[in-house]
Each structure stands twice: as C-alpha cells, then as structure tokens.
Amino acid sequence: MTASGMEDGAGRPGAGLDAYAVRLREVQEAVLSEERPKLLEAARLLAGSLEGDEPDRMIHVFGCGHSHLMAEEAFWRAGGLAPVHPILDPNLTLLGGRRTSKLERLEGYARVLLAGEDLRPGEVMVVFSNSGINALPIEVALAAKEAGLRVVAVASLAHGRGVEPRHPSGRRLFELADVTIDTHVPMGDAAVDLSELADGVEGHRVAPLSTAIGALVWNALVAEIAYLRAVAGAEPSVFISQNVPGGDEANEALVSRYRPRNRFYG
Numbered sequence: 036m037t038a039s040g041m042e043d044g045a046g047r048p049g050a051g052l053d054a055y056a057v058r059l060r061e062v063q064e065a066v067l068s069e070e071r072p073k074l075l076e077a078a079r080l081l082a083g084s085l086e087g088d089e090p091d092r093m094i095h096v097f098g099c100g101h102s103h104l105m106a107e108e109a110f111w112r113a114g115g116l117a118p119v120h121p122i123l124d125p126n127l128t129l130l131g132g133r134r135t136s137k138l139e140r141l142e143g144y145a146r147v148l149l150a151g152e153d154l155r156p157g158e159v160m161v162v163f164s165n166s167g168i169n170a171l172p173i174e175v176a177l178a179a180k181e182a183g184l185r186v187v188a189v190a191s192l193a194h195g196r197g198v199e200p201r202h203p204s205g206r207r208l209f210e211l212a213d214v215t216i217d218t219h220v221p222m223g224d225a226a227v228d229l230s231e232l233a234d235g236v237e238g239h240r241v242a243p244l245s246t247a248i249g250a251l252v253w254n255a256l257v258a259e260i261a262y263l264r265a266v267a268g269a270e271p272s273v274f275i276s277q278n279v280p281g282g283d284e285a286n287e288a289l290v291s292r293y294r295p296r297n298r299f300y301g
Contacts, residue, residue: 093293
C-alpha cells in the first residue's frame with residue numbers, strides 16, 4: 036500500500052498514529068501500575084543517597100545509543116534535580132555515528148569512560164539500557180558497584196531475558212542491579228506491527244517506545260525523590276525554568292553548590 040493509495044481511499048489515514056498511541060498508553064499503564072513497587076524502592080534509594088554530611092552528593096546517570104538521551108534528560112532541566120551527574124560521551128550518541136553500536140559492545144571501554152569520574156560510596160548509578168545485554172552498560176554497573184555505589188537499572192526484561200548476553204560474564208544488566216525497573220518495552224523496541232494494520236504487509240515493525248518510557252520512568256522518579264526530600268525537611272534542589280523571572284539567579288545558586296562534582300556545570 037502506498038501513500039498515494041491512501042489518498043485514493045485505500046487504508047485508513049491515522050491507523051499508524053492510533054496504533055502507536057494505544058501501545059504507548061498500554062505500556063505506560065503497565066509501568067506505573069506493575070512497576071510501582073520498584074519505582075518507589077528506587078526513589079527511596081536515590082533520595083537516601085543524597086543524605087549525609089556531604090552537601091554535594093550526586094546521582095549518576097548513564098546510557099548509550101538512544102539511551103544516552105536519558106542521561107541528557109536527567110541533566111540541567113527545568114523541574115529536574117540539580118544533584119545529577121550525567122555520564123556523557125559524544126561517541127556514545129548519534130554524533131558518533133555507527134561507532135556507537137561498536138563501542139556499546141566493546142569490553143573495557145567503561146574503564147576508559149569512567150576514568151577520573153568522582154564516584155563516591157553510598158551514591159547511586161542509574162543505568163538506562165533497553166536490552167541490558169551489551170558490554171558497556173554491564174561494565175558501567177560493575178564498576179559502579181566496585182566503587183561502592185548502588186545501581187538502579189531501567190531496562191526491558193522482555194528483551195534482556197529473550198536473548199543471550201554479549202558480556203563474557205554471561206550476566207545481564209538486570210542481574211547486576213540493586214533495583215531494576217522493567218520498561219515493559221517489547222523485544223526490539225518497535226511497537227507497531229504493520230501487518231496488523233494493512234493486508235499484504237509482512238515483517239515490518241515500527242515506532243520505538245524506549246525513549247518515551249525511559250523519560251516517563253526518570254521523571255516519575257524525579258517527582259518522588261523531590262517529594263521525599265521535601266517531606267523530610269531537606270532541600271529538594273530542583274531547577275526552575277531560566278525563562279521565568281528569577282530563574283537564572285535561583286539556578287546559579289544550585290549550580291554553584293554542585294559545580295565541584297560536575298564538570299558540565301563549569
């Protein structure tokens with residue numbers, strides 16, 4: 036079926052849009068209901084990791100490939116937490132082109148990536164990985180645990196359990212984490228099967244879910260962490276929009292507090 040065929044009356048305009056919206060709502064509802072205990076557990080762990088005598092304790096966030104977007108989502112965002120340290124590497128984004136996929140599978144790259152990072156015992160590393168089977172996210176989790184951090188994984192268990200891990204340890208990310216939040220994203224990420232929408236179309240699945248669900252999970256955690264901090268009498272340390280009166284001044288006070296721990300606040 037072609038686009039011109041649809042214009043001539045074949046097919047139903049909006050069928051793809053509607054199918055994606057249905058799948059997105061289904062997965063959102065599954066995450067917010069079935070993963071609620073894990074979300075609450077992770078939020079308590081993350082909020083607790085910011086407590087203590089050190090006023091600049093941080094939450095570390097990592098992802099590669101499209102999961103790198105979640106580390107960016109967590110950082111320097113209106114309504115987001117200030118004590119967040121994203122593990123960012125341009126080579127692990129689309130700026131790295133196809134090298135990103137190779138680096139994600141490269142054993143030992145995590146050591147290079149984390150060299151010089153200020154990771155302190157008692158803090159938490161949040162690792163986003165849709166499949167949770169590649170060497171880099173697994174080794175980031177392993178290195179974090181060796182440094183005395185706890186690990187929260189955000190991953191698709193359907194995908195992780197459905198394929199063999201690519202790390203020589205034979206372990207998957209969800210098997211290493213202290214808390215794993217299942218995104219309920221299907222294996223392969225793509226949500227819409229075109230064969231269910233159009234006769235004669237076989238073998239095509241489209242429209243990924245992991246980015247939308249990853250952002251949902253992170254920002255749900257942000258809301259709960261800030262709430263837990265506030266009711267405990269602690270400063271939630273949340274940015275406001277720099278495009279509202281007083282935003283720049285309020286945000287600079289937070290940046291000054293956390294700048295020593297985060298080079299991206301330089």
